[in-house]
Amino acid sequence: MTDKQAKPALLFEVFIRSKRGLDHKHVGSLHAQDAEQALEYARDCYTRRSEGVSIWVVNSSDIVASQEEDAASFYDPMEDKPYRHATHYVLPDPVKNM
Amino acid sequence: MMNDKQPLINYVIALGDDSMILGQRLSEWCYHGPFLEEDLAITNVALDFIGRAQMFYEYASKLEEGARSADDIAFLRDTRDYRNLLIVELPVGDFAFTMARQLIVDLFNQLYLGQLAKSADPTLAAIAVKALKETDYHLRRSHDWVLRLGDGTDESHQRIQQGFDQLWGYVSELFVMTADESQLLAEKISVDRSALRDDWDTQLNSLLNEATLLRPDTDWQLSGGREGLHTEHHGHLLAEMQFIQRAYPGLKW
Numbered sequence: 001m002t003d004k005q006a007k008p009a010l011l012f013e014v015f016i017r018s019k020r021g022l023d024h025k026h027v028g029s030l031h032a033q034d035a036e037q038a039l040e041y042a043r044d045c046y047t048r049r050s051e052g053v054s055i056w057v058v059n060s061s062d063i064v065a066s067q068e069e070d071a072a073s074f075y076d077p078m079e080d081k082p083y084r085h086a087t088h089y090v091l092p093d094p095v096k097n098m
Numbered sequence: 099m100m101n102d103k104q105p106l107i108n109y110v111i112a113l114g115d116d117s118m119i120l121g122q123r124l125s126e127w128c129y130h131g132p133f134l135e136e137d138l139a140i141t142n143v144a145l146d147f148i149g150r151a152q153m154f155y156e157y158a159s160k161l162e163e164g165a166r167s168a169d170d171i172a173f174l175r176d177t178r179d180y181r182n183l184l185i186v187e188l189p190v191g192d193f194a195f196t197m198a199r200q201l202i203v204d205l206f207n208q209l210y211l212g213q214l215a216k217s218a219d220p221t222l223a224a225i226a227v228k229a230l231k232e233t234d235y236h237l238r239r240s241h242d243w244v245l246r247l248g249d250g251t252d253e254s255h256q257r258i259q260q261g262f263d264q265l266w267g268y269v270s271e272l273f274v275m276t277a278d279e280s281q282l283l284a285e286k287i288s289v290d291r292s293a294l295r296d297d298w299d300t301q302l303n304s305l306l307n308e309a310t311l312l313r314p315d316t317d318w319q320l321s322g323g324r325e326g327l328h329t330e331h332h333g334h335l336l337a338e339m340q341f342i343q344r345a346y347p348g349l350k351w
Contacts, residue, residue: 004251009133030135033246040239044139 012038013063014046015056024056035059105278107161108181109288110222111171112276112324114154115182118172119332120203121147122339126190139239143200146232153225173343177333178326185268187323187332191261194247194254198261200240205301206272207233209294218286241305248309259311266314271321273298 009031015024027046032038038057047055066074082088124144131137155168166174185203190196211233214226247258273295275283282288306313322328342349 006251006254031133032135037242040242041135041139043235044142045135048142 007033009033010038011060012042012057013060014038014042015058016042016046016052017054018052020053024054027051029060032057103161105281106219106287107158108278109276109282110154110158110161112181112278114151114158114171115180116186117147117154118151119180119182119335120186121145121151122335123186123188123190124196127196132193140196143236143239146229146236150225150229150232153228157221157225169343173340177328177336180323180328180332180336181326182323182328183268183271184320184323184329185265185271187329187335188265188268189331191264192257194257195261195264197240197243197247198258199265200236201244201305202262202265202269202272202302204233204237204240205298206294208237209297210289210291213289213294217288222287244305244311245309248306248311255310258309262306262311263314263316266316267318267320270319271323274321274324276324 010033011029012032012035013029014027016027017024030038030041030045032041035057039055042055042057046052078084121144124140124147127137127140127144129137131140151172152168155171158171159166159168185199188199208230211226211230215223215230217223217226244258247254249255273291275291279288279291283290303313
C-alpha cells in the first residue's frame with residue numbers, strides 16, 4: 001500500500017459487431033478506468049438485449065479524426081474523377097457479366 | 099400442504115430466497131451507483147438474481163401443484179417464512195461492502211452451481227447451468243472490483259477491508275447443511291455445501307492476497323436464516339419489496 005490517488009476515468013468508444021460476417025459499428029462511448037473495465041461496461045451498457053457477438057473498445061484519445069474544415073481538400077477532389085467509379089466504363093457487348 | 103415433496107420444495111424455496119433477497123438488495127443501487135456505467139452494470143446483476151429467484155419459485159409452485167404462484171411465494175410470505183442466508187439480507191452499506199459481499203457470494207455460487215448442474219433433478223440442473231453463466235460474469239466483476247479497491251487508494255483499501263471484516267461472521271452459514279439438504283443429498287439432488295469450503299477458502303485467500311487485503315479473523319459466527327431467524331433488517335426489506343402486493347392484493351404488472 002502506497003498513498004495512491006484515484007485515477008480519473010478514461011473515455012472509450014465502443015464498437016459492436018451484431019452478427020458474424022458484419023462489420024463492427026460504432027454504438028457510443030463510456031467511461032472506465034481501463035480497457036478491460038470498458039469492455040465489461042460495454043457489455044452491460046450496449047448489449048443488454050443480445051445485440052452483439054463481438055465488442056471493441058478504443059481509447060477515445062487514440063482516435064485521429066478528420067476535421068470538418070478540411071472537407072474541401074479531403075473530399076472535393078474526388079468529385080471530378082468519375083473514372084474512379086466502375087459505372088464510368090462502358091462495357092463491350094461480348095462481356096455479359098462483370 | 100405437507101407431502102413427500104416437502105423437503106424438495108423447502109430446498110428450492112430456500113435457494114430462491116437467497117437470490118430474491120440479494121437481488122432486492124442490489125436493486126437498491128439503482129440510480130445510486132458511483133457512476134452511470136456501474137449503475138447499469140450492478141442493476142443488471144440485480145436483475146439476474148431476481149430472474150434466478152423467479153425460476154426457483156416457478157419450480158416450487160409447480161411442485162406444490164399450483165397451491166401458490168411464484169409471486170405468492172415472493173410477495174406474500176413474512177420474515178419468519180423466508181429461508182435466505184443472513185449474509186444476503188444485510189443492508190447494502192457502502193460500495194466496497196456491497197462488492198465484498200458479492201465476491202463472497204459469487205465465489206460460493208460458482209462452486210455451488212457447478213455441482214448443482216449435475217443434480218439428479220433435471221429442473222434444478224437446468225437452472226444451475228443457466229445461472230452459472232451469469233455467475234461467471236458476476237464473479238469477474240466482483241473479483242475485479244475487490245482488486246481495484248484493495249490495491250487502490252488508502253481510502254478504498256480501508257473500506258473494502260472493513261467490508262470483509264463486517265461480513266466475515268456471516269460466511270460460515272454458507273457452508274451449513276440443512277436437514278432437507280442432507281436428505282436430498284442422499285438422492286443426489288442437492289449439493290454438499292460443507293465440501294465446498296476448502297476450494298472457496300483457497301480461492302478467496304489468493305484473491306485477498308493479490309488485493310493486499312487481510313483475511314478477517316472474526317471469532318463470532320451467526321446463522322439462523324435457514325430457520326427463518328433473521329436480522330432486524332429483513333422485515334424492512336420485505337416491507338419495501340412487498341408493499342405493492344400488500345396494499346393492492348393481486349395487482350398485476
